[in-house]
Structure formats: C-alpha cells, structure tokens
Amino acid sequence: MNTSNDAALAAAEAHNREFLVFSLGDEEYAVDILKVQEIRGYENVTRIANAPDFIKGVTNLRGVIVPIVDLRIKFHLDKVEYGGQTVVIVVNVEDRVVGIVVDGVSDVMTLAPDQIKPAPEFGVTLSSDFLSGLGSLEDRMLVIVDIDKLLTSDEMELVERVAE
Amino acid sequence: MRMDITDFYDTFFEEAEELLADMERHLLELDVDEPDTEQLNAIFRAAHSIKGGAGTFGFDILQKTTHLFENLLDHTRKGELTLRRDIVDTFLETKDMLSDQLDAYRNGDEPDQEAFERICRTLQQIALEEIGQDLDGGAAAPPKPAAAPKEPEPESREADGEAGEGDQLVVALLNVGEKDRQLLVEELAQLGDVVAQGGDESRYEVTLASSVSGDDIEAVMCFIIDADQIQIRSVGNDQAAQTEELAEAVKSADAPQPKPADEPAKTAAGKAAVDQKAASASAAAKPKTKPKAKSGGESTSIRVSVDKVDQIINLVGELIITQSMLDQTVSEMDVGSDGALLNGMSLLQRNARDLQEAVMSIRMIPMDFVFSRFPRVVRETAGKLGKEIELVTEGESTELDKSLTERIIDPLTHLVRNSLDHGIEPPDVREAAGKPRTGKLILSAKHQGGNIIIEVIDDGAGLNRDRLLSKARENGLPVSDAMSDDEVWQLIFAPGFSTAKEVTDVSGRGVGMDVVKRNIQGMGGHVQIMSRPGEGTTIRIVLPLTLAILDGMSIKVGSEMFILPLSAVLESLQPAKADLYAMAGDDVVLKVRDEYLPVVAVHDALDVPDAKTELTETIAVIVQGEGRRYALLVDDLVGQQQVVVKNLETNYRKVPGVSAATILGDGSVALILDITGLHRLSRAKKERRRPERGSHSLEVLSDKALSDNALETSS
Incomplete structure (x- = not known):
C-alpha cells in the first residue's frame, strides 16, 4: 500500500505545507490546515441513537447540522474526558462538514517535504491507509492524518454508501 | 473581455422549454375547424424563436427540425394547409421530439438521429400530401414562393448573392449598458461583419453585413436584453414600410441614409429584402404586441435560481432560531417592567414570522404548473382507449412548494391514467347505464389547513368491492369479507395488484399504484379513496404544503x-x-x-x-x-x-x-x-x-x- 503514500509525497514535494497539530492523549497528530474550517469548544451535542460509540452525535454549527466524531474513542485511547480543554476541529471533507473531538490543539507547523517520512505498515486501529506520513521535527513525531480518507472510510460510518 | 457563448445555454434552454410549453398549450386549445390566427401565429413564433436560438448555439438537429416545422406552420397560418386532428397530433409529436432534442443538448448529448429523421419524413410527407410542396426550400431563409421568379437567371443569382452576403442590417440597441453592449457587439460580429458602429447608451447603432435575417438576430439578442431594446432595419429597404413599423419609437432623424452604393443592388436585392420584410412581418407582429405584454410582465416577475431562494430560506430560518434564542434569554432575564424591551421582542417575533412566511411563499408555485400537462395526457389516453372524456380542472391557482409540484406529477399522471382506463366506462356502456356518453374527469386542488388536497374525481363505474376481494385472495393477500370499504379500496395499492381484465398499454400491469402510494408517502402525504358503485371514484391526495x-x-x-x-x-x-x-x-x-x-x-x-x-x-x-x-x-x-x-x-x-x-x-x-x-x-x-x-x-x-x-x- 505504498502508492497512496507515494502520491502524497509527490504532492508534498511541490512546496512546504502547513499542518494543524493536535493532541490525542500524549500523541501528536497533524492535519492539512487547508482542510480545517474552524476550531470550537465541545458543547451542546445531541446524541444519535444506534450510532457507533465514537460518533458523539450532531451539533448546530450556525444552522448547519454537523456530526461530531471523537477520535480518542475511535483510536481506543484510555482516557476520554470532556473538559474546558476539549476542542472540536471542524474540517471540510468531500463537501461535508465534520467535527472531530481532540484533547487539544497546539500549533500550526510548516513541514518541508523532506521532513515527511512515509508511514510504516502498522496499526490495527489506525490503518496506514489513513496516514499521509510521519512528520519529524527535532525530537517530535507528528502522525499526519489523511483526514479525507479517514472520515469517508467505511469504518467511520459517517457516509452512506450507495450500495446500501 | 470575451464571454463564452455557452454561458447563455441555460437561458436558451429555459426559454425554449417555456416556448415549447406555450406551443403545446396552443396546439391543444386549437379548434381544428376554425383555427384562431393568433394562436397559429403564436405557435409559429415559438418554433421560430427556438430555431433562431438553436442556430446560434449550433444545435443542428434542433435547428433543422424546427426549420421544417416552422415552414409547415407557416403554410398553416397562411391557410394553405388545412388542419386536421391527425395533423395536430403530428404537431404535438413534433413538439415532444423537440423537447427530447432539447433535453439531449442540455445533457451534452446528440439527439436521437433516427427519431429526427423519422419526424422529418413525417413532416415532409404532410407537406407533400397536403400542399404538394417540398419543405426543404432554403435552409436559412423563410420560404419565398414568390421570390423573384420573373428575374432573368444570372441577375437573380446575383440577387441571391447580394441578399445572402451583402445585405446590411442596422441594429439599434436602446438603453443598453456598456458591458452588455460590448457583449452584444461581439455576438453580432459572430453573425456577420460589423461595418460600422457608434452612438451612445440610449441608442447605439451597429451596421452589420450578414446573411442572417433580422428576426434571427433579434432571437439571439433576446437572450441577453429585451425585445423592446432592439430595433433592426435593413439598409436599402422600403422606407414607407419601415417607418410604419418602427416610427412609434424611432424619430425620422434616425431614418437610414440610403447610400448611393446600395442603389444598384437595391432593385435586385430589394425584392429579396422585401421578402425578408414579409418574414419579419411576423416579427413585426411580435414587437407590436409583445412590448405591451412585456412591460407589464417584466416588472412583476423575475427569474431567480432555486439555489438563491433556498439560501434566503435558510438564512431566514437562522434568523427565526436566533430570534427564539433571544426570546428565551429575555424571558429568563429579570426585565420586570422594561416595557420597551418586551415590546421590541414581540415586534421582532412578529416581523420574523412574517418574513419567514413571505420567503416561503417564493417557493410556492400554482398547481397550474402540474394541471396544465393533463389536457394532453387525457386527450391521448382517451384516444387510445376509444373513450370520450371531458377534463375539468379546479383550483389551478392553489399554490404548492416547487419541489413538491415536481414530485407530484408522476403519481398524479398515473392516477389520471388509471381513472381513464379503469374508472370511466366506454361510451356505449355509459349510455346503457343511463349516463352521458362523455365521461368527466375532475382534477382539483385546494388548501386545507397546512395541507393541500389534490383530488382525481371520475364519474365512472366506481371500484368493485367483490372483484377487489377475490383478486386479493388470488394474490394471497390476507382479506376478509368483514373488511371496511376503506380497507378494501386500499388494496389497490398493494404491490402487483391489478383488477384490470386485460393489460393495456395504458395501465393494468399492477405495477405503479404501490409506487404511487410510496411516492406520496415519501412526500409526507397520504392517499384516500372514496368510491360509490356506478357513480365514480375519488382519489384524494393530502400533502403538506412544504417540506421546509x-x-x-x-x-x-x-x-x-x-x-x-x-x-x-x-x-x-x-x-x-x-x-x-x-x-x-x-x-x-x-x-x-x-x-x-x-x-x-x-x-x-x-x-x-x-x-x-x-x-x-x-x-x-x-x-x-x-x-x-x-x-x-x-x-x-x-x-x-x-x-x-x-x-x-x-x-x-x-x-x-x-x-x-x-x-x-x-x-x-x-x-x-x-x-x-x-x-x-x-x-x-x-x-x-x-x-x-x-x-x-x-x-x-x-x-x-x-x-x-x-x-x-x-x-
């Protein structure tokens, strides 16, 4: 499954890219900043019955009904708490608006193409299909998530497949 | 700046669609024995306008079809072709073909070549049989039976050449802004050579050397500006006829200055030009009647895309929500005797509700949009079944949300066909039962509370309880004789259920009624049936006015x-x-x-x-x-x-x-x-x-x- 990584790398080679860095537990993740619409607090989420546990429900984003996904639950993190630090990153993927719950947003970083390494084959919970690569920054490692692929994947159960 | 002509495609498609709808309405209303000249003219004009647009956008097949059709219509309105019912049927068929072609172009496909050839043959055949003429005269120019037949051969060819290439038209644009003007001039340059241009915003004249006829140019430009903003005259034309036509708006100061160079051509080309004049006489009738209708119609309606309307509706929805949020906050606050705040809040609430209602009404369109297609359906179905049926529509002005009107058409068509086929008896049977030979089908719409009620009422034989029950048993449905009439009637909506003794191509295959019911339920509505033996059946659809x-x-x-x-x-x-x-x-x-x-x-x-x-x-x-x-x-x-x-x-x-x-x-x-x-x-x-x-x-x-x-x- 190296083709997607290669493609992502090829795209990255053109120029440096900016990423929004967020934390899930002790791990640091990054998403392409161009996918991010806004960041807001976690509040007022209406539960949806019979949905998977990582789909927290829907919320009202200025009149638009937006589903909220908790990546911490999806990635089986031990500690899932909702507090003042808990934030929702609202992203745009394939004409959809989705909110993802994370433990915190730290900063925006620019990565040069040579700072992004291909992701190794791993992960039962997070398939490397959903990664664009690993960003290395001095002593930090950022897991760069391909948010399009992740959120529209079958296992996220966010998008209805035509076949259904 | 060069604007792509494809930007005007949509406008053309929309206008052409409306023109076709008009055409159909007129064709259906047409009295075969004593056709109304105005209606014939209207049908002709519709075909003509579509041809013009089709030519501009390079929709060849559409243009050719409308061309033949137009010629035939031309003969009709001149009284050379006597209308018959079957000819009107052919015309209606042609109209359908044009719709199909239009759809094909809209989807970026080429229209069905075979169908095109077939309809052309049919039209040609009518022309040959009825008036002994071939329609394939000039491809672009209107038929000119009297076109200078007496002229000596060489000269007439020269005249044709002159008329084809050398004819100059002066196109005057009235009150056209600079941006549009540039566009139009570019557009005109596509149609021929721009010889001269000049003027100001209130009147800008472009002299064009072109083989395209004046009304074709008008048809093209009408997609950008209004008909009454354009004046077209050909240079070297008969002045008297011209002043008569255009004098109302144009002062004689602007009259064309016949150039000496034009003089020699004039005698030869004059004839052809006059001919063209005759053709544009039809167009002359248009500018004369249209401005009146238009100046009234223009200020009362505009064309807006549904997306924009939906956006407004969404925003107003937001406003309402914000207003209720405010309301809630205020009610929780200890405002006590702050009358001004409370007054303001209630005023805001009222205004917001009014605004919402007003905005919602934009999406509403009259049921006429739906009903107007049924005369055709009834006419054809009745013809196929050999029945005599009178269609009455009531409450055409009842309004319904646009998305719902579009979705109700199919189920309603099915119900109407069903009533015609199974409900209303053949004339002989009706006579034997002491009823008038002509069956009556009523389509009605009315508001009731937040719902619209649409009824299909026939005065036919009514539903047969025993037959429905026995049929249901055959199909293995759980029924009993104790079932209420209402429950028995609902059986017709069971999948695969049909009581028709024989399957016709109109209905009776048992597919459909269940789909009808599902569709209506999908719209948040339901269907009721009332039936009395020998007196008829009423099918009532209850729908919410809007889904928003x-x-x-x-x-x-x-x-x-x-x-x-x-x-x-x-x-x-x-x-x-x-x-x-x-x-x-x-x-x-x-x-x-x-x-x-x-x-x-x-x-x-x-x-x-x-x-x-x-x-x-x-x-x-x-x-x-x-x-x-x-x-x-x-x-x-x-x-x-x-x-x-x-x-x-x-x-x-x-x-x-x-x-x-x-x-x-x-x-x-x-x-x-x-x-x-x-x-x-x-x-x-x-x-x-x-x-x-x-x-x-x-x-x-x-x-x-x-x-x-x-x-x-x-x-």
Missing part, C-alpha cells in the same frame, strides 16, 4: 428532546394499567377505545438513558404513520412549535427512526422522529433481544402478564 418547515410537537424522553410531526399526532393520554395488554412475549398493546395499538417505547427504540420505564407514568401519544396507528410512550409533552427542517444527510447519513433534525430555541439540535421507522426499529430491537431474553423489564412483565392477563409494571 414543519408543525412539530416537542416531547421529552429522559433528558432528551425530540420533535414529532404534529400532523401525525392524533391524541395523547396517560395509559391506564387496565388498558395495557402483553402480547406474544415482549410486545405490548394499548387499548384505546375499541382499538388495540402497538406500543412503541421511544426510550427503548432510541436507547435513551434515565427515561421513565413505569408504563403508567409515561404519556402515550397516539400517532399515525403510513395508515397505521401506534402508541408512542414518552416522558413528557413539552409544547407545539414550528420548526425548520434540516437534513441530516447533508453532512451525516440517514438515521433509522429519525426523518430529519431541527434547531431548537436554545441552539441545540433536536431530532424529528419518523414514526414508522421508529416502530420498525423497536421491532428489530426486540427481535435481536429475543435469544437472550431475561434482562429487560418488559420480559418480566410478559411473564407476569401470562398469569393474570393484565399488565403489571415493574422497573
């Missing part, structure tokens, strides 16, 4: 708030212990008066935590969905309110038991419940639980219930 807002009842289960569509709510009551019965394991029914209703516990279906589980403490809301009744158990009734319906599928997916979502006054999202979906969900849940019974309270109940046959509750 909904009268809802807010209910509470646990700490969660849900909305029930008010139209589905029949009543609510506190269930008494004596009225609850356990059935077949973990099912519970509630006896309301003489009916046993399946009980659906909302907290169970939707896994709501901390809900009341003591059945007698809950409130049972009796609801109706897809013709069946259920008792929904909820914790509390909160109130009634109008809610703006928000689609869940936009960013998420369909959720079982939920039809949509809305935003409450406090800004939070509430789900709108889908009653039948909820029932299915709760059944599926019980199904799944069945192997591992014992954990749920209902289980305990049913065991107990077995012993004393009355429902005891425990939690």
Whole structure:
C-alpha cells in the first residue's frame, strides 16, 4: 500500500505545507490546515441513537447540522474526558462538514517535504491507509492524518454508501 | 473581455422549454375547424424563436427540425394547409421530439438521429400530401414562393448573392449598458461583419453585413436584453414600410441614409429584402404586441435560481432560531417592567414570522404548473382507449412548494391514467347505464389547513368491492369479507395488484399504484379513496404544503428532546394499567377505545438513558404513520412549535427512526422522529433481544402478564 503514500509525497514535494497539530492523549497528530474550517469548544451535542460509540452525535454549527466524531474513542485511547480543554476541529471533507473531538490543539507547523517520512505498515486501529506520513521535527513525531480518507472510510460510518 | 457563448445555454434552454410549453398549450386549445390566427401565429413564433436560438448555439438537429416545422406552420397560418386532428397530433409529436432534442443538448448529448429523421419524413410527407410542396426550400431563409421568379437567371443569382452576403442590417440597441453592449457587439460580429458602429447608451447603432435575417438576430439578442431594446432595419429597404413599423419609437432623424452604393443592388436585392420584410412581418407582429405584454410582465416577475431562494430560506430560518434564542434569554432575564424591551421582542417575533412566511411563499408555485400537462395526457389516453372524456380542472391557482409540484406529477399522471382506463366506462356502456356518453374527469386542488388536497374525481363505474376481494385472495393477500370499504379500496395499492381484465398499454400491469402510494408517502402525504358503485371514484391526495418547515410537537424522553410531526399526532393520554395488554412475549398493546395499538417505547427504540420505564407514568401519544396507528410512550409533552427542517444527510447519513433534525430555541439540535421507522426499529430491537431474553423489564412483565392477563409494571 505504498502508492497512496507515494502520491502524497509527490504532492508534498511541490512546496512546504502547513499542518494543524493536535493532541490525542500524549500523541501528536497533524492535519492539512487547508482542510480545517474552524476550531470550537465541545458543547451542546445531541446524541444519535444506534450510532457507533465514537460518533458523539450532531451539533448546530450556525444552522448547519454537523456530526461530531471523537477520535480518542475511535483510536481506543484510555482516557476520554470532556473538559474546558476539549476542542472540536471542524474540517471540510468531500463537501461535508465534520467535527472531530481532540484533547487539544497546539500549533500550526510548516513541514518541508523532506521532513515527511512515509508511514510504516502498522496499526490495527489506525490503518496506514489513513496516514499521509510521519512528520519529524527535532525530537517530535507528528502522525499526519489523511483526514479525507479517514472520515469517508467505511469504518467511520459517517457516509452512506450507495450500495446500501 | 470575451464571454463564452455557452454561458447563455441555460437561458436558451429555459426559454425554449417555456416556448415549447406555450406551443403545446396552443396546439391543444386549437379548434381544428376554425383555427384562431393568433394562436397559429403564436405557435409559429415559438418554433421560430427556438430555431433562431438553436442556430446560434449550433444545435443542428434542433435547428433543422424546427426549420421544417416552422415552414409547415407557416403554410398553416397562411391557410394553405388545412388542419386536421391527425395533423395536430403530428404537431404535438413534433413538439415532444423537440423537447427530447432539447433535453439531449442540455445533457451534452446528440439527439436521437433516427427519431429526427423519422419526424422529418413525417413532416415532409404532410407537406407533400397536403400542399404538394417540398419543405426543404432554403435552409436559412423563410420560404419565398414568390421570390423573384420573373428575374432573368444570372441577375437573380446575383440577387441571391447580394441578399445572402451583402445585405446590411442596422441594429439599434436602446438603453443598453456598456458591458452588455460590448457583449452584444461581439455576438453580432459572430453573425456577420460589423461595418460600422457608434452612438451612445440610449441608442447605439451597429451596421452589420450578414446573411442572417433580422428576426434571427433579434432571437439571439433576446437572450441577453429585451425585445423592446432592439430595433433592426435593413439598409436599402422600403422606407414607407419601415417607418410604419418602427416610427412609434424611432424619430425620422434616425431614418437610414440610403447610400448611393446600395442603389444598384437595391432593385435586385430589394425584392429579396422585401421578402425578408414579409418574414419579419411576423416579427413585426411580435414587437407590436409583445412590448405591451412585456412591460407589464417584466416588472412583476423575475427569474431567480432555486439555489438563491433556498439560501434566503435558510438564512431566514437562522434568523427565526436566533430570534427564539433571544426570546428565551429575555424571558429568563429579570426585565420586570422594561416595557420597551418586551415590546421590541414581540415586534421582532412578529416581523420574523412574517418574513419567514413571505420567503416561503417564493417557493410556492400554482398547481397550474402540474394541471396544465393533463389536457394532453387525457386527450391521448382517451384516444387510445376509444373513450370520450371531458377534463375539468379546479383550483389551478392553489399554490404548492416547487419541489413538491415536481414530485407530484408522476403519481398524479398515473392516477389520471388509471381513472381513464379503469374508472370511466366506454361510451356505449355509459349510455346503457343511463349516463352521458362523455365521461368527466375532475382534477382539483385546494388548501386545507397546512395541507393541500389534490383530488382525481371520475364519474365512472366506481371500484368493485367483490372483484377487489377475490383478486386479493388470488394474490394471497390476507382479506376478509368483514373488511371496511376503506380497507378494501386500499388494496389497490398493494404491490402487483391489478383488477384490470386485460393489460393495456395504458395501465393494468399492477405495477405503479404501490409506487404511487410510496411516492406520496415519501412526500409526507397520504392517499384516500372514496368510491360509490356506478357513480365514480375519488382519489384524494393530502400533502403538506412544504417540506421546509414543519408543525412539530416537542416531547421529552429522559433528558432528551425530540420533535414529532404534529400532523401525525392524533391524541395523547396517560395509559391506564387496565388498558395495557402483553402480547406474544415482549410486545405490548394499548387499548384505546375499541382499538388495540402497538406500543412503541421511544426510550427503548432510541436507547435513551434515565427515561421513565413505569408504563403508567409515561404519556402515550397516539400517532399515525403510513395508515397505521401506534402508541408512542414518552416522558413528557413539552409544547407545539414550528420548526425548520434540516437534513441530516447533508453532512451525516440517514438515521433509522429519525426523518430529519431541527434547531431548537436554545441552539441545540433536536431530532424529528419518523414514526414508522421508529416502530420498525423497536421491532428489530426486540427481535435481536429475543435469544437472550431475561434482562429487560418488559420480559418480566410478559411473564407476569401470562398469569393474570393484565399488565403489571415493574422497573
């Protein structure tokens, strides 16, 4: 499954890219900043019955009904708490608006193409299909998530497949 | 700046569609024996305008078809072709063909070549048989039977050449802004050589050397500006005829200056030019009548894309939500005697509601949009079936949401066909039954509360109860003689059900009625049937006026708030212990008066935590969905309110038991419940639980219930 990584790398080679860095537990993740619409607090989420546990429900984003996904639950993190630090990153993927719950947003970083390494084959919970690569920054490692692929994947159960 | 001509495609398609609709209406209204000249002219003009546009955009097949059609129509309006019913039928067929071609172009396809050739042959044949003429005269120029036949050969060829290339037209643009003017001049340059141009904004003249006729140019430019902003005259034309035509608007100061160079050509080309004049006489009739109609119509309507309207509706929805949020905040504040604030709030509320109503009405279009296509359907179906049928429409001005009018057409067409085929008897049978030979079909629409009621009424034989029942038995449907008429009539909506003795190509295959019912239910409506033997059948469709807002009842289960569509709510009551019965394991029914209703516990279906589980403490809301009744158990009734319906599928997916979502006054999202979906969900849940019974309270109940046959509750 190296083709997607290669493609992502090829795209990255053109120029440096900016990423929004967020934390899930002790791990640091990054998403392409161009996918991010806004960041807001976690509040007022209406539960949806019979949905998977990582789909927290829907919320009202200025009149638009937006589903909220908790990546911490999806990635089986031990500690899932909702507090003042808990934030929702609202992203745009394939004409959809989705909110993802994370433990915190730290900063925006620019990565040069040579700072992004291909992701190794791993992960039962997070398939490397959903990664664009690993960003290395001095002593930090950022897991760069391909948010399009992740959120529209079958296992996220966010998008209805035509076949259904 | 060069604007792509494809930008005007959509405008052309829309206008052409309207023109075709007009054409059809006129064709249907046409009295074959004494055709009204105005109507013939209108039909001709429609064909002509479409031809013009088709030519400009390079839609060859469309242009050729309209060209033949136009020529035939031209002969008709001149009285050279006597109309007959079958000719009108052919014309209608041609109109359909044009619609198909238009659709093909719109989808970026090429129209069906075979169909095109067939219709051309048919039109040619009519021309040959009826007037002994070939239609393929000039491809671009209108037919000119008298076109200078006496001229000597060489000169006439020269004249043709002159008329073809050297003819100069002066196109005057009145009150056209600079941006549009540039566009138009570029557009004109496509049609011929721009010889000279000049003037100011109020009157800008372009002299064009072109073989395109004046009304073709007008037809093209009408897509950008209005007909009364254009004046076209050919240079070297007969002055008298011209002044007569144009003098109303143009002062003689602007009269053309015949150039000496034109003089020699004039005698030769003059004839052809006059001919063209004759052709544009039809156009002359247009500018004369149109400005009046247009100047009135223009200020009263504009064409706006549905997207824009929807955007406004969404924004107003937001405003309403913000207003309710404010309202709630104010009511929680200790404002005491701050009269000004309270006054302002109530004023805001009223204005916001008015605004919402006004905006919603933009989407409403009259039912005429739907009904106007039925004269055609009835005429053709009746012809095929050999029946005589009079169609009456009532309440054409009743308004309905645009999205619903579009979706109601198919089901309604099906119902009308069905009534014509199965309802209304053949003329002889009717006569024998002492009824007039001509059957009557009434299509009516009216508002009732927040609903629109559309009825298809025939005065035919009515539904046959015995035949329906025996047919149902044949199909293996569970029926009994004790069923009420209403239930028997509903059988016709069962899949694969048809009582037609023979299958016709109109109806009777048994597909369709179930689809009709499903479609109507999909629109949030339902179908009722009333029938009396020998007197006829009435099929009544009840639809909500719009899908964008909904009268809802807010209910509470646990700490969660849900909305029930008010139209589905029949009543609510506190269930008494004596009225609850356990059935077949973990099912519970509630006896309301003489009916046993399946009980659906909302907290169970939707896994709501901390809900009341003591059945007698809950409130049972009796609801109706897809013709069946259920008792929904909820914790509390909160109130009634109008809610703006928000689609869940936009960013998420369909959720079982939920039809949509809305935003409450406090800004939070509430789900709108889908009653039948909820029932299915709760059944599926019980199904799944069945192997591992014992954990749920209902289980305990049913065991107990077995012993004393009355429902005891425990939690």
